Amino acid sequence: MICLDLFLGFLKVGCFAFGGAYGAIPLIRDVVMSYGWLSEDMLTYMIAVSESTPGPIMVNLATYIGSSQAGFAGAAVATLAVVLPSFLIILLVTALLKTALKNKYVQAVLRGLKPCVIGIVLATGIDMILGNCFGSVSAIRFDGQAVVVTLLLAAMMLGYKRFAKKKLSPILLILLSAAAGAVLYGL
């Protein structure tokens, strides 16, 4: 029953997605891979599309993955599942448990959770970049173009931050990377 799987999978993501969209990406990657819904490449493209379209990135990803697996019903189920925990928790916190988050045991749990999320996001970033350039352990494959594009884009990000004193917009970065990919891989 694909819709039930989608619901449970994205409910899990919604329950553990601390730290915004980037905290959720490793979880979504886990769920998608364990059910075999999309290839890693397709998921990565979709992360880029979610970055470049309006709205919360998590919602965008849930809608896309749901739609790819079970059409409109799948999209609706996955989207509702990903926002449901957050919706209920906020209602609970604002209506009933105004002090729950200040509880010292809750705080102790959060002190463990938040840095762990950051570690996971960092590992995911490193893993993706290494994967692009050198393949995986089971299939090592050096990709010279990928190394060039990685260095080029990293230099642009750092350079822009240094001289314009603000972050390069993710949409602009994605457009630049698309152009670089089309040129370098098209040669």
Place this chain on the structure above:
Amino acid sequence: MSILPDLFLTFAKIGLFTFGGGYAMLAIIENICVERRKWITHDEMMNITVIAESTPGPIAINCATFTGYKKAGFIGALAATLGMITPSFVIIFLISRCLDNILTWTVMANALKGVKIAVGLLILDAAFTMIKKMPGKKLQRTTMVCSCIAMLLIHLFAWNFSSISLMLAAAAVSLMIFIVSGAPDLKGGAGK
């Protein structure tokens, strides 16, 4: 306009015109809900931002649910939250119907190989931003480094251990250290 359609449409507009996910939306939500509409106060907005960081789920959804609830109770929360997700849902649903066709073009396939690299860099950049904002306590830093190494090993050897299990383990360890060290007077909300 009565409050329910107003909540729905206002959050739909926010959802439609903000790119880049939750944090980018906070400024717009503040501008509309606090300054223009006066639905919530500035303090409440600050409060919800802190709550959003300690609760799971999309930050924009947390804000919409909270504002809707403040204005019109449960139904208000529902109207605002649905408003927030409707534009994304419609746009992505339409894109998902044609993405497979687009991928068959060679130029697009090459461009997407480049895009894959940008996504990796964006995730890495997000991690660095989070590290910078993280309270510089020893325990937190150790947890962060250990989780990162554990996750890299999990990926490297394709172990069957999900990131959620890792998060639960980190939470359990942190709770245990708190109980064992017997520091019940320790102030909550460190790093804020």
